[in-house]
Amino acid sequence: xxQTATRVAVAKYDDLAIRAGxxxxxxxxxxxLFKLTTGEVRAIENRSxxxxxxxxxxxxxxxxxxxxxxxxxxxxxxDGKVQAPDKGQVKTFEVEIADGNVYLVx
Ligand code: FES
Numbered sequence: 001x002x003q004t005a006t007r008v009a010v011a012k013y014d015d016l017a018i019r020a021g022x023x024x025x026x027x028x029x030x031x032x033l034f035k036l037t038t039g040e041v042r043a044i045e046n047r048s049x050x051x052x053x054x055x056x057x058x059x060x061x062x063x064x065x066x067x068x069x070x071x072x073x074x075x076x077x078x079d080g081k082v083q084a085p086d087k088g089q090v091k092t093f094e095v096e097i098a099d100g101n102v103y104l105v106x
């Protein structure tokens with residue numbers, strides 16, 4: 001069986017402000033998009049892995065990391081890993097940009 005990837009349009013590229021979280025909901029998943037200063041867009045689960053589980057859309061982006069505003073955990077927007085000394089990981093999603101749209105690829 002050939003399985004093809006599913007692409008879901010979730011935002012207009014121009015609607016994303018640099019370094020500001022843009023939350024989207026897909027079925028039961030909350031995902032947040034971040035446009036980096038390079039213009040690239042990253043998508044991760046919209047929930048800090050910290051036990052308090054704050055929404056990462058409110059986080060502060062610096063380079064390729066988002067800092068959770070509650071306890072300042074530093075989370076990679078590349079692989080979703082929480083940086084030491086804290087531990088954990090959030091899900092990351094593949095992003096595609098085409099024709100002015102931002103797609104998530106599953
Ligand atoms: S909720 Fe605690 S660091 Fe994000």
